[in-house]
Amino acid sequence: MSVFKKKRLGVRSKIYAASLIIVVMLVLSGAMAFFEFGRMSRYISDFISNSILSVDLTRNLLNTSERYHSDLFRQIGGDGLLAQPETIPADEFETGMERLYGVLASDIERQMADSVRYAYSAYMQVAQEIESVWLRPQDERTDWYFNRLQVVYTKLRGYLQRLSDTSQSAITDSYNSLQDSYYRSIMPGVIASAASIVLILLFVYFLNHYIVQPMLRMARGLSDYRRSGKSYNVTFDYGGDQIQAMNEDIKEIVDENQSTKKRDI
Numbered sequence: 001m002s003v004f005k006k007k008r009l010g011v012r013s014k015i016y017a018a019s020l021i022i023v024v025m026l027v028l029s030g031a032m033a034f035f036e037f038g039r040m041s042r043y044i045s046d047f048i049s050n051s052i053l054s055v056d057l058t059r060n061l062l063n064t065s066e067r068y069h070s071d072l073f074r075q076i077g078g079d080g081l082l083a084q085p086e087t088i089p090a091d092e093f094e095t096g097m098e099r100l101y102g103v104l105a106s107d108i109e110r111q112m113a114d115s116v117r118y119a120y121s122a123y124m125q126v127a128q129e130i131e132s133v134w135l136r137p138q139d140e141r142t143d144w145y146f147n148r149l150q151v152v153y154t155k156l157r158g159y160l161q162r163l164s165d166t167s168q169s170a171i172t173d174s175y176n177s178l179q180d181s182y183y184r185s186i187m188p189g190v191i192a193s194a195a196s197i198v199l200i201l202l203f204v205y206f207l208n209h210y211i212v213q214p215m216l217r218m219a220r221g222l223s224d225y226r227r228s229g230k231s232y233n234v235t236f237d238y239g240g241d242q243i244q245a246m247n248e249d250i251k252e253i254v255d256e257n258q259s260t261k262k263r264d265i
Helices: 002-006 011-076 090-103 107-127 138-228 242-264
Strands: none
Touching: 011 090, 011 107, 011 138, 090 107, 107 138, 138 242
16 A cells, blocks of 8 residues: 555646646647648648549540541542551550559549440450451442441440540549548548547646645635634545645644643643
8 A cells, every 4th residue: 555655746746747647738739730640731732632643644645536437438438549548556545545544543533444444445346347348449339338336436435435434523522532631631630639629628727626726725724723723624535646735744744732731831
């Protein structure tokens, strides 16, 4: 029991401990808010950058496919053809697709990119038929172009356009997410600040309950003894700190003083 009492905190230690808790709460709240905001800012910044690059790459693929498809139409509609026209170069398109997959930021965009790749494969498969229709009459070549190749190209172009629209929509969503992340990042600080206010109120209560009120009670007890000779009967048990020890010393001094007065009488 004596060992336990020796380890009890004194008044100064209790005040320091309460102050330290408040300081730690404020520091942690600031650190959490700073870390969360930095993390979300980096994430949203990377997301927006990738979305913008995705839009640019998709437009490049769209322009490339449209240019080659238009060139093919001009060549296949002419007379006196000397060489077989080229379709969209597979290496160029696949390189663009690989770069695109590297910057896609959402699952929806990846699914759309898969659809683009499948549509391009279908386009290339139909485009290979050009070897058999190249030397046919112009009306047959034109019919093949509009009724076969144009159909799969329309799907390819549609998927590319939808992928571009999806990436542009992701930029808008990222902007909204950035606003939400700002509020999420400051919430730890707000919560910690509110907790700090509660701790400050508890700290004031602690000072009043464990220090101010005991001191006032001891002061009233001494005043009653000095004015009317009443016995000093102030008692409390606040954990064996210096205030309780001082109260016991005061009671002992008052009791000794009363005994001395009685002997003198």
